[in-house]
Amino acid sequence: MKIAVCIKRVPDMEQRFKIAGSGTAVDETGLKYAMSDFDEWAVEAALQLNEKHGGGELVVISLGPDAVQETMRKALAMGADRGIQLKTDAIPFDGLAVAHALAAELKDGGYDLILLGKLAVDNASGVTGPMVAELLGLPCVSAVSRLDVEGGRGRAERALEGAVEVVEFPLPAVVTVDQGLVIQARYPALKGIMAAKKKPLEVKPAQLGEATVSVTKMELPPERAPGRILGEGAATVPELVRLLREEAKVL
Amino acid sequence: MANVFAFAETRGGELRKVGLETVTAARRIADAMGGGEVHAMLVGAPGVEKHSAALAAHGADVVIVVADAALSDYSPEVVAATAAARISAGGYRAGVFSASAQGLDLAPRVAAKLGVGLASDAIAVDVAGDSITVRHPMNTNKLFATITIAGTPALLSLRPGAVLPVANAKAGTVEAVAPAMDPAQARVKVVEMREGASGKLDLAEAPVIVAGGRGLKAAENFKLVEDLADAFGNAAVGATRAVTDDGWRPHSEQIGQTGRTVSPNLYVAVGISGAIQHLAGMRSSKTIVAINKDKDAPIFKVADYGIVGDAFEIVPALTAAVREARREG
Numbered sequence: 001m002k003i004a005v006c007i008k009r010v011p012d013m014e015q016r017f018k019i020a021g022s023g024t025a026v027d028e029t030g031l032k033y034a035m036s037d038f039d040e041w042a043v044e045a046a047l048q049l050n051e052k053h054g055g056g057e058l059v060v061i062s063l064g065p066d067a068v069q070e071t072m073r074k075a076l077a078m079g080a081d082r083g084i085q086l087k088t089d090a091i092p093f094d095g096l097a098v099a100h101a102l103a104a105e106l107k108d109g110g111y112d113l114i115l116l117g118k119l120a121v122d123n124a125s126g127v128t129g130p131m132v133a134e135l136l137g138l139p140c141v142s143a144v145s146r147l148d149v150e151g152g153r154g155r156a157e158r159a160l161e162g163a164v165e166v167v168e169f170p171l172p173a174v175v176t177v178d179q180g181l182v183i184q185a186r187y188p189a190l191k192g193i194m195a196a197k198k199k200p201l202e203v204k205p206a207q208l209g210e211a212t213v214s215v216t217k218m219e220l221p222p223e224r225a226p227g228r229i230l231g232e233g234a235a236t237v238p239e240l241v242r243l244l245r246e247e248a249k250v251l
Numbered sequence: 252m253a254n255v256f257a258f259a260e261t262r263g264g265e266l267r268k269v270g271l272e273t274v275t276a277a278r279r280i281a282d283a284m285g286g287g288e289v290h291a292m293l294v295g296a297p298g299v300e301k302h303s304a305a306l307a308a309h310g311a312d313v314v315i316v317v318a319d320a321a322l323s324d325y326s327p328e329v330v331a332a333t334a335a336a337r338i339s340a341g342g343y344r345a346g347v348f349s350a351s352a353q354g355l356d357l358a359p360r361v362a363a364k365l366g367v368g369l370a371s372d373a374i375a376v377d378v379a380g381d382s383i384t385v386r387h388p389m390n391t392n393k394l395f396a397t398i399t400i401a402g403t404p405a406l407l408s409l410r411p412g413a414v415l416p417v418a419n420a421k422a423g424t425v426e427a428v429a430p431a432m433d434p435a436q437a438r439v440k441v442v443e444m445r446e447g448a449s450g451k452l453d454l455a456e457a458p459v460i461v462a463g464g465r466g467l468k469a470a471e472n473f474k475l476v477e478d479l480a481d482a483f484g485n486a487a488v489g490a491t492r493a494v495t496d497d498g499w500r501p502h503s504e505q506i507g508q509t510g511r512t513v514s515p516n517l518y519v520a521v522g523i524s525g526a527i528q529h530l531a532g533m534r535s536s537k538t539i540v541a542i543n544k545d546k547d548a549p550i551f552k553v554a555d556y557g558i559v560g561d562a563f564e565i566v567p568a569l570t571a572a573v574r575e576a577r578r579e580g
Binding site for chain 1: 262324325327328331351352353355356358359360362363364366367368369370371372384387388389390391392393394395396397398399400401402411438439440441442443444445446452453455456458459483496502503505508509510516517527528531534535537538540541546551552553554555556557558559560561564565568569572573576577
């Protein structure tokens with residue numbers, strides 16, 4: 001199968017964030033970056049699908065400044081065949097603006113399957129995948145935790161609140177990846193890392209859509225009161241229960 | 252005066268609580284903008300119109316009923332086409348969806364069809380003059396963004412539980428509408444629904460969550476966590492990524508950066524050290540209790556109440572005490 005995976009470069013979440021002087025964005029000074037987890041699983045899922053069916057091609061697409069090439073090299077080291085950077089100065093917050101650029105690139109790509117993470121762990125909006133599908137007029141299944149493809153058709157499972165929905169759909173299609181679809185993304189082997197340096201990486205201008213939503217203020221969460229240890233062992237349980245009733249009023 | 256559209260989610264013919272939440276939020280937006288009408292859309296198999304009264308009771312002036320035998324399960328393409336057609340024809344100022352599994356699938360499709368802005372996963376909605384903004388947690392709850400939605404209609408999806416249903420009776424005039432596309436033409440079809448244990452609360456809806464980590468040592472020891480959840484009576488069970496990766500618990504119970512983000516009234520962490528990955532999913536809980544044998548575990552830094560010690564001794568004692576406390580009322 002010819003599969004495209006759209007990946008996003010995001011700040012590593014295990015960092016302390018600061019607000020930029022503008023008050024509407026993160027201060028990027030000194031931040032470390034990584035591929036969004038769900039996108040990494042999407043790359044892994046695509047590799048597994050092509051391994052299972054023998055052959056195929058895997059193209060990774062990433063929108064953003066030149067720094068996203070580093071993120072794409074990781075996907076190439078994992079086993080993707082080539083990369084396409086949709087170049088912009090910055091990654092817009094608006095999913096619809098991004099979806100327009102991705103759809104413009106994907107439209108004539110002849111892909112059987114287009115995968116995206118169900119959300120990017122920084123913006124946490126989860127809108128881009130279904131928007132891309134709508135713009136392309138393709139069937140879409142979002143947040144799948146299981147996916148089988150056979151004979152031009154797909155079967156996927158989606159976790160709902162307290163239930164699982166099983167859906168079937170024809171290819172080509174857009175699928176967004178939830179946790180559970182793959183156990184873990186593979187670590188690139190040294191051989192893969194070396195090979196990735198020679199794999200083709202094309203750079204094109206991103207055809208962004210107009211922004212329809214924007215961040216007008218960014219804040220840090222209110223500080224939590226520092227933790228309090230009540231005591232040790234089961235003897236502390238009555239005091240805990242008293243506090244849950246009288247102070248926290250949750251019992 | 253501005254009319255507002257609300258999508259009232261159903262599943263298996265039943266109205267979900269998030270359906271009343273979207274109507275409540277839509278009512279507030281309409282009232283803040285001069286008291287326009289709220290039009291709530293209900294989609295399902297014939298019979299779904301029975302929920303119109305509940306929507307009216309929570310502020311719907313009009314209930315748009317889309318009833319079709321082929322719509323007993325969620326059909327993303329048909330519902331998106333029908334909602335988009337109505338929003339486009341209705342001249343609404345705003346459209347409110349839920350950021351549930353169904354709503355997160357539906358709202359972006361509608362936004363793309365209409366080419367309008369969507370603010371996803373809002374935990375609060377604000378109207379100032381003619382401007383609609385929402386508050387949205389980002390970067391695993393480490394940042395909070397205020398999002399402004401340009402243009403009309405402004406679409407938003409509301410995190411389950413962010414707005415509680417409030418009664419505010421309106422006429423709820425029922426208007427039957429045909430699906431905007433033939434359900435037989437839909438390409439994505441639900442072929443099976445597997446319900447979880449009946450009566451089991453979902454993490455998003457439970458006021459109390461009892462979560463377990465590696466400190467429980469083995470899958471079967473989650474019985475302790477389940478018993479405590481059972482004692483609270485209104486609790487759901489959660490787990491850390493280490494535990495779900497090991498297959499002790501299903502991935503659907505994972506709380507954290509790559510799992511569910513929850514903010515219950517009470518979160519009880521049992522045998523959880525408090526990796527940043529996990530804290531990302533639960534640090535906005537109102538009250539946090541931690542039980543861990545390591546007094547230096549990071550979970551104690553965010554816990555309102557911590558007990559250091561052996562979970563196998565403390566949790567059964569807590570379970571008994573909670574049962575006792577609830578019996579006393």
